[in-house]
Amino acid sequence: MQDQEVIALIGQGKDQAAFKALYAHFPKVERLVRANSGTKADAKDVFQDALVIFHRRVRGADFTLTSSTSTFLYAICRNLWREELRKRNKVLTGWDAPETADEPADLTAMVAREGEFKQAEKALHSLGDKCLDLLKRFYLAKEPLMQIAQALGLAGEGAAKTRKYKCLEEARKRYRALAERDLVSNPQHA
Amino acid sequence: MRDELHLMELVDRYLDGVLDAAGATEFSARLSGSAELRLLVDDQRALREGLQRLPVRTAIMQAHRSWSWAKWGPQFGGAVVVAGLITGGVWYAQRTGHTEHEASPPQEQLAPLPVDSAQADSVHVDSVLIFGPPVKEAGDTTVIHQNEGVDAVRQHRADTILVLAPSGKKMRFVKDASGPGRDGSTSAPPDPAAPTVAPIDRQPSYPGGFAAMYAYLKANVYYPVNDTNQGTVTIGFDISERGAVVDPKVVESLDAACDAEALRVIRAMPRWTPAQSRGQWVPSHIEVPLQFKAKQPKGAPEKIN
Numbered sequence: 001m002q003d004q005e006v007i008a009l010i011g012q013g014k015d016q017a018a019f020k021a022l023y024a025h026f027p028k029v030e031r032l033v034r035a036n037s038g039t040k041a042d043a044k045d046v047f048q049d050a051l052v053i054f055h056r057r058v059r060g061a062d063f064t065l066t067s068s069t070s071t072f073l074y075a076i077c078r079n080l081w082r083e084e085l086r087k088r089n090k091v092l093t094g095w096d097a098p099e100t101a102d103e104p105a106d107l108t109a110m111v112a113r114e115g116e117f118k119q120a121e122k123a124l125h126s127l128g129d130k131c132l133d134l135l136k137r138f139y140l141a142k143e144p145l146m147q148i149a150q151a152l153g154l155a156g157e158g159a160a161k162t163r164k165y166k167c168l169e170e171a172r173k174r175y176r177a178l179a180e181r182d183l184v185s186n187p188q189h190a
Numbered sequence: 191m192r193d194e195l196h197l198m199e200l201v202d203r204y205l206d207g208v209l210d211a212a213g214a215t216e217f218s219a220r221l222s223g224s225a226e227l228r229l230l231v232d233d234q235r236a237l238r239e240g241l242q243r244l245p246v247r248t249a250i251m252q253a254h255r256s257w258s259w260a261k262w263g264p265q266f267g268g269a270v271v272v273a274g275l276i277t278g279g280v281w282y283a284q285r286t287g288h289t290e291h292e293a294s295p296p297q298e299q300l301a302p303l304p305v306d307s308a309q310a311d312s313v314h315v316d317s318v319l320i321f322g323p324p325v326k327e328a329g330d331t332t333v334i335h336q337n338e339g340v341d342a343v344r345q346h347r348a349d350t351i352l353v354l355a356p357s358g359k360k361m362r363f364v365k366d367a368s369g370p371g372r373d374g375s376t377s378a379p380p381d382p383a384a385p386t387v388a389p390i391d392r393q394p395s396y397p398g399g400f401a402a403m404y405a406y407l408k409a410n411v412y413y414p415v416n417d418t419n420q421g422t423v424t425i426g427f428d429i430s431e432r433g434a435v436v437d438p439k440v441v442e443s444l445d446a447a448c449d450a451e452a453l454r455v456i457r458a459m460p461r462w463t464p465a466q467s468r469g470q471w472v473p474s475h476i477e478v479p480l481q482f483k484a485k486q487p488k489g490a491p492e493k494i495n
Binding site for chain 2: 153
């Protein structure tokens, strides 16, 4: 499938079809990760994180394809894996991954924020079903508070708003906790 | 609390980019002056992004599975397994009565349906519907059984009809003499407020089918603490022509606590696809039994619910 077709699919919301096509690039990534102290599971995680980044990029504002998706994905994976190895305090001897010229400029920034977003996902997953359901209804389904109140058996719009605030605060608390833990074990270079 | 709620909304509006020029300028000024606010906005940005990613992850996992199948399927005799899954899937779909062509009403407006008059003739009386809530008091009631058909209902002299549904439940309906009669006779000018009897061409449905509804109820029922009663609570409720659950009432009671809990989960159900009759979305009535079995009360969760 051509790059433009995949991007069109994402634009239409046909995510699963797009990802299935993008999986054609997985073997190359798997080789990269395994050649650099990684397991098959590591490769799968790295590749899936890269797919998420790609998807969010495409859906973001002002997206233009500057390099091929293959190059893009590969570059993200390489950076993600290198970052992961650094976190695991593995010494990078004989880093075996070719770099190419046409990579997205803000790759480093993208990868840096990636860790934060993954922690946010983790924090959200650790919430109770009801909190997560409320937040998904509000932020993803964009349901009005009144409708959420009815669906969840809450007294009214005010109750829904308060509950939403409490759930967000709890999510934030857990997210902060994960971020703190990460800072302690992975001191950032000045 | 009000201040915190207000701030939460403000941050969301800022991140959505919907603040007007003045508001945006003011908020940016606040941001540059407060590290705490900057942290809050960053956290909220991360959490919102995390939420957006949840469905993306699901799609990726599904793609991974189907890619794995494509890669390894033939080697494990995948064709046999897939055939088995398809058969199972068809069987399950037929069991839950879920059809692909089910139109679901959009949020604001329900589009008119194409009229299919051929269906109207062969409706059993358990599909009898009333435009308006069933009447509780007994009038001059006559029992009609399901095999007597809608015509029998329409032509009966009684004003109030007792319909015996296949489940064994009896439901009382008031008949409007000016309803669409097969013999074409109308006694009084149609009163728009009076309930009429008309055939339902399609029963209302819960998104995903009754299996999904029971899964939803099971997941959301919190057994009353210290309650060891076992039994069934039946809740009757209307599904409005927009699919909303209206006016749930206890039809068959167990005890006060279980009744209240049953009412709560029914009330909290998401929108249904409403019943269809003659090309229109119409209100209808449903009764759902919920079984309560003696259980340990749900333990103190680490999670907020």
